Amino acid sequence: MAYWLFKSEPDAWSWDQQVAKGDAGEEWTGVRNYQARNNMRAMKLGDKGFFYHSNIGKEIVGIVEVSAECHPDSSTDDPRWECVDIRAIRPLPRAITLEEAKAEPRLADMALVKNTRLSVQPVTDAEWKVICELAGL
DNA sequence: GCCAACGTTGGC
DNA sequence: GCCAACGTTGGC
DSSP: OOEEEEEEOTTTSOHHHHHHTGGGOEEOOOOOOHHHHHHHHTOOTTOEEEEEETTTTOEEEEEEEEEEEEEEOTTOSOTTOEEEEEEEEEEEEEEEEHHHHHHOGGGTTOHHHHOTTOSEEEEOHHHHHHHHHHHTO
């Protein structure tokens, strides 16, 4: 199983909205970046991911699961763009801020810290464990 | 609200 | 195929 991180501006799509979708989940539409799309293409059903609030909050707030593998993005007719569906699994007991991630030496190489503009990123097993530990899981 | 980083576009 | 111009993301 692989791990990922999904960024969203809570103004546009927040964790609360994601939770409200329940087990049905929601299409992760709107990604218009090849690297991010390629990451979604690599996702398998059941893969886990962090849900990160960019701009407002700047923190990892919850855990999601891939509920449908990559398919055409219904928000556009452009066949280049595809996306997965994700559903909320659980909130983190304690949100992990970007500041904390930057301060943690074991997360120094994390894409969240190094490649701030990538909206869908891979997370290594080690990074996943560190964040779960910091979050109190 | 500003601006740095970075991705994309389009002229040559 | 290069690179300047431009647009967008996202932290501050």
